[in-house]
Amino acid sequence: xxxxxxxxxxxxxNYLAVNNINFHIEQYKTVxxxxxxxxxxxxTIGMMLGLVTPSNGEIIIEKKNINxxxxxxxxxxxxxxxPYVELPKKLTVRQNLEIYGRFYGVDNLSNRINEISGDLDxxxxxERKTGELxxxxxxxxxxAKSLINKPEILLLDExxxxxxxxxxxxxxxxxxxxxxxxxxxxxxxxxxxxxxxxLCDSVIMMKKxxxxxxxxxxxxxxxxxxxxxxxxxxxxxxSKDEL
Amino acid sequence: MNYKKxxxxxxxxxxxxxxxxPRVLDLIYWPTVQIFLWGFISKFFTLSSEYYSNTVxxxxxAAILYDFLFRASISFNMxxxxxxxxxxxxxxxxxxxxxxxxxxxxxxxAILRTLIGLVPAVIIAIPLFGVSVLKLGIPLIFLLIxxxxxxxxxxxxxxxxxLRYGPSFxxxxxxxxFFLAPLGCIYYPIEILPNFLQIIAKGLPLxxxxxxxxxxxxxxxxxxxxxxxxxxxxxxxxxFGVIVFYISYFGAKKRxxxxxxxx
Numbered sequence: 411x412x413x414x415x416x417x418x419x420x421x422x423x424n425y426l427a428v429n430n431i432n433f434h435i436e437q438y439k440t441v442x443x444x445x446x447x448x449x450x451x452x453x454t455i456g457m458m459l460g461l462v463t464p465s466n467g468e469i470i471i472e473k474k475n476i477n478x479x480x481x482x483x484x485x486x487x488x489x490x491x492x493p494y495v496e497l498p499k500k501l502t503v504r505q506n507l508e509i510y511g512r513f514y515g516v517d518n519l520s521n522r523i524n525e526i527s528g529d530l531d532x533x534x535x536x537e538r539k540t541g542e543l544x545x546x547x548x549x550x551x552x553x554a555k556s557l558i559n560k561p562e563i564l565l566l567d568e569x570x571x572x573x574x575x576x577x578x579x580x581x582x583x584x585x586x587x588x589x590x591x592x593x594x595x596x597x598x599x600x601x602x603x604x605x606x607x608x609l610c611d612s613v614i615m616m617k618k619x620x621x622x623x624x625x626x627x628x629x630x631x632x633x634x635x636x637x638x639x640x641x642x643x644x645x646x647x648x649s650k651d652e653l
Numbered sequence: 654m655n656y657k658k659x660x661x662x663x664x665x666x667x668x669x670x671x672x673x674x675p676r677v678l679d680l681i682y683w684p685t686v687q688i689f690l691w692g693f694i695s696k697f698f699t700l701s702s703e704y705y706s707n708t709v710x711x712x713x714x715a716a717i718l719y720d721f722l723f724r725a726s727i728s729f730n731m732x733x734x735x736x737x738x739x740x741x742x743x744x745x746x747x748x749x750x751x752x753x754x755x756x757x758x759x760x761x762x763a764i765l766r767t768l769i770g771l772v773p774a775v776i777i778a779i780p781l782f783g784v785s786v787l788k789l790g791i792p793l794i795f796l797l798i799x800x801x802x803x804x805x806x807x808x809x810x811x812x813x814x815x816l817r818y819g820p821s822f823x824x825x826x827x828x829x830x831f832f833l834a835p836l837g838c839i840y841y842p843i844e845i846l847p848n849f850l851q852i853i854a855k856g857l858p859l860x861x862x863x864x865x866x867x868x869x870x871x872x873x874x875x876x877x878x879x880x881x882x883x884x885x886x887x888x889x890x891x892x893f894g895v896i897v898f899y900i901s902y903f904g905a906k907k908r909x910x911x912x913x914x915x916x
Contacts, residue, residue: 453912490744498736
C-alpha cells in the first residue's frame with residue numbers, strides 16, 4: 411500500500427469538515443475523490459499536502475507516518491494543481507516554471523522546462539505574463555508546474571473546471587498519456603464524472619465529511635443500479651442517509 | 654537551509670521588479686518625496702532653531718534612516734502580500750521550501766527593494782540639501798543593521814498577523830510603523846517624552862539608534878556601547894518575530910487558513 415489514510419479527521423472551530431475517513435491508494439494508480447461542494451475533499455487534499463493539520467488520524471506514505479519525513483523531503487515527492495490556485499501573475503510563464511523548478515531542485519531544469527512546455531503546448535506564450543493568459547492557458551501552465559519535478563504523487567483539484575470542451579479534453583488526454591508513460595500516483599478531485607470515468611482506476615465518494623462509498627466506477631454504477639457515474643453521483647449526493 | 658531555494662524565492666521577487674517599470678518608479682517615488690519634504694523642513698529648522706543651528710541635516714538624516722526602517726518593513730510585508738494577491742500562497746507553501754528559507758529569502762530580498770527606493774533619494778539629498786548620511790561614518794553601517802533587523806521584525810509580526818487573520822490584516826501592515834514612530838524619538842530627544850513613555854521607549858532599539866545619530870552629528874561623539882545595545886535589542890525582537898511567525902504558521906495550518914488564503 412503506497413498511501414494510507416487512517417481515521418483522518420478535521421474539526422474546525424464550529425464544524426466537522428472531515429469525519430474519520432479511511433482509504434488507501436495503490437502505487438501508480440489514479441483515484442478519484444468525489445462529492446458535493448463542501449464535503450471535505452479540499453480539506454483532505456490540504457491535509458495530505460501539509461497545509462492543514464489533522465485533528466486526528468494519520469497519513470501514511472510507504473508505511474511511514476508523513477510527519478516522520480522532513481517537510482522539504484516529502485513535499486519534493488508531491489505536487490499539486492488547481493484552477494483555484496494561481497502562479498504569480500506578473501511573472502512570465504518561463505519565469506514561473508524556472509522558479510518552481512528551482513524550488514523542487516529539478517536537475518537539468520532548462521531541459522525539463524523545454525520538454526514539458528513542448529508536451530503541454532505552452533511555448534507560444536512562454537514569454538507572456540501568466541496573469542494575461544486565458545483560463546485554458548493558465549490551466550496548462552499550472553499543470554506544467556505540477557509536473558515540473560516529475561512527482562511521485564500528484565494531487566489534482568478539478569483540473570478542468572471552467573475549461574471549454576476542447577481544452578478540457580486536451581488536459582484529460584495529456585494526463586492519461588502522462589500516467590501511462592510515467593510512474594505516478596494520482597488523487598483527482600473532480601465534479602466531471604466523464605473525466606473521472608476516463609482517468610480513474612477507482613473512486614472514493616464523500617459526503618458531509620465522510621466516505622459513503624468507494625470502488626471502481628463500474629462496480630459503483632452496478633451497485634447503485636444506474637447507467638453511468640453521473641447518475642450514481644447524483645443518487646449518492648441526494649440520498650438523505652449515508653449508505 | 655538550502656541557499657538555492659532562498660535564491661529561487663529571491664529571484665521570484667527580482668523578476669517581479671524587473672518585469673514592471675511602474676513598480677520600480679513606485680519604489681523610488683515615495684522615498685524621494687519624503688526626502689524633499691524633510692529636506693525643506695530640515696533647511697528651515699537649521700536656519701531658525703538654536704538647537705539645530707550648528708548642525709545641518711540632522712532632521713534629514715533622521716528622515717532617511719527612518720525611511721530605511723520603513724522601507725525594510727514594508728518591503729518584507731509587500732513581498733508576502735504579493736503571494737496572497739497573486740493567489741500563489743498554496744503553491745508556495747506546498748513547495749519543498751522550509752519556513753526558515755522563506756523568512757531568509759524575504760529578509761534578504763527586502764534589502765534590495767529598500768535600496769532601490771532609498772539610494773536615489775539619498776543621492777539626491779547630497780547636491781540639493783548638502784546632506785549626506787555618509788557623514789555618520791563607520792557607525793552608519795551598524796545603525797543600518799540595527800534598523801534593518803527591527804524593520805524586518807515588524808515585517809515578520811505583520812505577516813504573522815496576515816497568516817493568523819488573513820488578508821483583512823493588510824491595513825495593519827501599513828499602520829504598524831506609524832504606531833511605533835512617536836516612541837522611536839526619531840526627530841526629537843527622548844527627554845521630550847513623558848517619564849512613563851521614556852521607560853517604554855528605551856525598550857525599543859529606535860531610541861538608541863536615533864539618539865546615537867544625533868550624538869554623532871551634533872557632538873561628534875560615537876558611543877559604540879549604545880550602538881551595540883541597539884543591535885542587541887533589535888536581535889532580541891528579531892528572534893521574537895521569528896518565533897511569532899512560526900506560531901502563526903502552525904496556527905494557520907490548524908485553522909486551515911493556508912488553503913484558502915487569497916481566494
